[in-house]
Amino acid sequence: MDAYYCPCAVKCAMCAGNVLYGDLPVEAACIVADLLHKQVYKKGEVLFREGEPCSHLFALSSGQVKLSYYMPDGREQIIGLGVPGYLLGFDTLSDEAHTYTASALSKAHVCKIRHKDLMHELKVHQDVAIRVLEALNNELKQTRELLRVMGGKTATEKTASFILSVVPHSEPGDCKFDMPFSRHEIADLLGLSEETVSRVMAELKRAGIIHAPRGSMEIRDASRLRKVAAGTCGPISIDD
Numbered sequence: 205m206d207a208y209y210c211p212c213a214v215k216c217a218m219c220a221g222n223v224l225y226g227d228l229p230v231e232a233a234c235i236v237a238d239l240l241h242k243q244v245y246k247k248g249e250v251l252f253r254e255g256e257p258c259s260h261l262f263a264l265s266s267g268q269v270k271l272s273y274y275m276p277d278g279r280e281q282i283i284g285l286g287v288p289g290y291l292l293g294f295d296t297l298s299d300e301a302h303t304y305t306a307s308a309l310s311k312a313h314v315c316k317i318r319h320k321d322l323m324h325e326l327k328v329h330q331d332v333a334i335r336v337l338e339a340l341n342n343e344l345k346q347t348r349e350l351l352r353v354m355g356g357k358t359a360t361e362k363t364a365s366f367i368l369s370v371v372p373h374s375e376p377g378d379c380k381f382d383m384p385f386s387r388h389e390i391a392d393l394l395g396l397s398e399e400t401v402s403r404v405m406a407e408l409k410r411a412g413i414i415h416a417p418r419g420s421m422e423i424r425d426a427s428r429l430r431k432v433a434a435g436t437c438g439p440i441s442i443d444d
Contacts, residue, residue: 240315245308247384251292254305260316262292267312268370268384273304282393285309285370293319309384357435362394363404364433367414367421383421408432 240263245251251262254273269286283304286292292306292314357365372381387405391398408414413429415422423429431437 240317243314243316245312245314247308247310249308251306251308251312251314252302254303255301257300258293258302258319260293260318261322262306263315263317264288264290264292265313265315267314268309269306269312270309270384270389271304271306280392282389285393287370310382357433359394359396359400360404360407361433361435362396363390363401364408364429366390366394367423368429368433370421371423377426378423379426380420380422383416383419 245267251269252258264286266288269290269292270282271284271286271292272280272282275281286306293302370381370383370385371379385393387401388398390396391401394401405414405416408429409416411428413423413425413432415424428437
């Protein structure tokens with residue numbers, strides 16, 4: 205797409221990581237970008253809470269967001285992880301309240317657009333509708349992968365798959381990054397005991413695949429970690 209200048213040019217460069225308007229025609233990109241409102245959330249801040257009135261779609265351009273809800277006994281149930289490119293709140297277009305809570309696990313850059321503005325653009329600009337469908341399709345892929353991990357994998361394979369799922373997109377191989385989830389939260393998300401997750405992490409460390417001090421994760425052998433996740437690695441057998 206050729207370079208262009210317009211009143212929203214700065215906003216076009218900054219907002220939403222092009223989730224909603226990347227590669228759109230100039231006119232459509234400017235219109236959509238002008239409807240977006242950029243916000244930055246610090247680690248631990250809540251984007252929205254379960255039960256609160258919903259009126260906006262949130263496009264995540266950087267950072268990680270925890271998705272969870274609270275069970276009747278007060279326990280938090282983690283249901284997913286929002287990563288760059290994720291659209292939060294789209295499932296509430298026809299609902300009056302959010303059905304889950306979204307909180308920043310790290311510094312997160314988010315752009316908000318009012319539901320009614322988005323719906324208007326979806327009707328007027330076919331290119332915008334296609335972009336939204338592409339983003340939602342990526343989220344469905346992530347959800348299917350999580351269900352696959354929860355269903356047929358061993359504890360070791362589940363944990364390895366989870367580690368790979370939180371690797372920043374800019375760090376595809378051996379790397380070191382902040383781990384936003386505690387052992388308890390990982391266990392909760394994967395349907396395992398905290399003790400099992402801790403034992404898997406310890407075994408992966410002894411095998412030279414990862415190093416996981418509190419609050420961070422270092423992948424030392426990404427190729428082998430992927431094999432563990434796929435169940436094609438040599439025996440690292442610590443499952444119950």
